[in-house]
Amino acid sequence: MRRIVYAGGTLYTGDAIAEALLDYARALARNGTADTVFVPAHSGEGEGDPGSIELLIGPASQLVSEPVDLAGRELTDEALVERLRSLTAALEPRRPEALPADDLDFSDDLD
Numbered sequence: 690m691r692r693i694v695y696a697g698g699t700l701y702t703g704d705a706i707a708e709a710l711l712d713y714a715r716a717l718a719r720n721g722t723a724d725t726v727f728v729p730a731h732s733g734e735g736e737g738d739p740g741s742i743e744l745l746i747g748p749a750s751q752l753v754s755e756p757v758d759l760a761g762r763e764l765t766d767e768a769l770v771e772r773l774r775s776l777t778a779a780l781e782p783r784r785p786e787a788l789p790a791d792d793l794d795f796s797d798d799l800d
Contacts, residue, residue, distance in 0.1 A: 690763060693730075694753040700730040700742050703764035707754045709773035714746040716780035723747025726773070729764050739764055 691707035
C-alpha cells in the first residue's frame with residue numbers, strides 16, 4: 690500500500706495505482722494540462738471499505754507517495770492502472786522507431 694499526500698490531505702491506495710497515478714500526473718505536468726481521476730482509496734489508514742476519491746492532477750499538483758504497511762488487502766484496479774498508463778503513453782513525446790539493420794534495403798539506391 691501507498692500513502693499519498695495531496696492538497697493537505699492523505700489517502701491510501703495500492704502500489705500499482707499510486708505508481709500509475711504519479712506517472713500520469715508527471716506526464717500531464719510536462720504537457721501543461723490537467724485531468725480529474727477517480728482512484729479507489731481509503732481516506733484513513735485502511736479503515737472501512739475503500740471509496741472512490743476524485744483527484745485533480747496537473748502542472749500544479751504536489752503529490753507525495755510513500756510505502757506503508759497496513760493490515761488488509763492491497764487495493765487494486767487493473768482497468769484503472771491500464772487506463773492511466775495508456776493516457777500517460779499518449780502524452781509522451783513520440784520517438785521515431787529504428788528498423789533493424791536486416792530490414793534495410795539499399796538496392797534501389799545503387800541504380
